[in-house]
Amino acid sequence: MRTALSALGVAFTAYLAVGGMVWTVWPERPLVVVAALALYLATTWLCIFWAPGTTPLPSWLVVLAVVTAIVVPNASWYGAGDEARLQAYATWGLGGISALLAILVVRGRVLTAWFGVAIIAVIGSFWIGIAGALSLGAVGAAVWVGIAQLVTGLMARAARDTAELTELQRSSSEWLASQAGRRRERRVTVQRAIALAGPVLTRVIETGGALDDDERRQARLAEGRLRDELRGRSLLDDDVRTQLEAVRRRGGEVTMLDEGGLDGIAEEDIAAIRQELATTLENAESERVFIRTSPHEHVAVTVVGRSRSEDDPDGEEVVDLWHEIPRPKSDSGPDAAE
Numbered sequence: 362m363r364t365a366l367s368a369l370g371v372a373f374t375a376y377l378a379v380g381g382m383v384w385t386v387w388p389e390r391p392l393v394v395v396a397a398l399a400l401y402l403a404t405t406w407l408c409i410f411w412a413p414g415t416t417p418l419p420s421w422l423v424v425l426a427v428v429t430a431i432v433v434p435n436a437s438w439y440g441a442g443d444e445a446r447l448q449a450y451a452t453w454g455l456g457g458i459s460a461l462l463a464i465l466v467v468r469g470r471v472l473t474a475w476f477g478v479a480i481i482a483v484i485g486s487f488w489i490g491i492a493g494a495l496s497l498g499a500v501g502a503a504v505w506v507g508i509a510q511l512v513t514g515l516m517a518r519a520a521r522d523t524a525e526l527t528e529l530q531r532s533s534s535e536w537l538a539s540q541a542g543r544r545r546e547r548r549v550t551v552q553r554a555i556a557l558a559g560p561v562l563t564r565v566i567e568t569g570g571a572l573d574d575d576e577r578r579q580a581r582l583a584e585g586r587l588r589d590e591l592r593g594r595s596l597l598d599d600d601v602r603t604q605l606e607a608v609r610r611r612g613g614e615v616t617m618l619d620e621g622g623l624d625g626i627a628e629e630d631i632a633a634i635r636q637e638l639a640t641t642l643e644n645a646e647s648e649r650v651f652i653r654t655s656p657h658e659h660v661a662v663t664v665v666g667r668s669r670s671e672d673d674p675d676g677e678e679v680v681d682l683w684h685e686i687p688r689p690k691s692d693s694g695p696d697a698a699e
Contacts, residue, residue, distance in 0.1 A: 367409050374405045374460050380453040381437065389442030394450065397436035401457055404429040408464045417469025426465055430458045430477040431484070438488040446489055447497075455481055455498025459505045466509035474509075478502045553590050585609050593617030593652065596662065598635045604642035614649045615642075622654025623661065630689040634661050637686050647682045655685070662686040 381398050388394050404425055411422055418426075434454035441451035458481050465474040481502055485494025561583045564576060572580060589597060589605060596619055608615050623631055638652070647666025655663050666682025 370409045370460075370464060371406060374402065374409075374457065377453060377457040377460055378402055381450050381457070384450050385448060386445050388440050388445060388450070390440040393436050393440030397433045397440065397454070400429055400436075401433045401454075401461070405457075405461050405464060408461065408468060418465070423465070423470050423473050426461060426470075427473065427477065427480070430461065430480050433458060434481055434484045434488070447493070452489070452497045455485055455494070456501065459498060459502035462502060463505045463509040466506055467513055471510055474506045478506055550590060550594070582606065582609055585615060589615075589617050593619040593654075595619050595623045595631065596635060596638060596652065596654070598632070598639075600639035601635050601642070604639045608642055608645060608650060613645075613647065616649075616651050618651075618653045620654060620656075622656055626661065626689060633689075634686050638662060638664065641682075641684050641686075645682055649678070650682070655688075657688070659688055660685045661688040 378398050378401060381394060381401075384391075407422060408418060408426060411418060417423075437454040438446055438451050441448060445451050458477065462474040462477040465471075465477065478499070482494055482499040485497065485499050488494075489497065561576075561580045565572065565580070568576075585605070586602070589602070596617060605615050605617075623634070626634075641664050642650070645664075645666055646668075648668040649666065651663075651665045651667075653663050653665075655661060662685070664682065664684040664686070665680060667678040668681050670677055670679045
């Protein structure tokens, strides 16, 4: 699109310049006319091709465009002579400069373009009178600049709307993907819960709740496994599950809570955290163990163990296990991925 518009601008300005070379009457100063044409083409083509991917134009090029808007019409009338002021090759500068001003609008110099309209209106009035200037190009220049500003504004707005729509589509796609992932995770969790609790629930229904001691112990273990899957899935692997089972089989209680503290940590680092957690549970002798992911920037998981004190007649619990699994150095917290 940019290449096509640039080619169209070159062709149109060249067409206008050709009008300045069609001499129905030989101008008094042909070299002046030719020099004005050369200055016009050089300036307009510089404005078209100078870093086309960026706007606005640099200040020095804007100054050159203003100088061209002043010099070219004056030079055209001066070179044509007094007897040929109304000839097409003498008045072509009004239309040519109008095209240059429209280019300035497209390249982000709107105020300069309107200043140029005022310049050529004043110059035209000086050489051919107010009526002649208005009828031969000053009004057209204002129209061209106005239309260019309107079209440029509409295109900019369309670009902003397109960018906003693209962002909305991206956000919508991310939301749909996250929802699909959560649905899959819920299905896996439900399937695992059914696998864990299904046999126990079936036995409860069959016996009407009259379970023997071994069945009650199996039900308690199944409940613990189910809670682990629901509350601390990101902390679980086969080794951790084995150690959790061992703690419960010896009569201990385990509570796991994952509130997103491991979000943003690489999978290999999470595997190392799970390995350290399994080792900690293997050596734990507490009656009650609490495992919680931590939002602290240096701590990934906190493991706390509490047991009844043998020296306390009231049986108050004391902390006999406190272990903090450090967060990997490459991660600085739950929001590091953002």
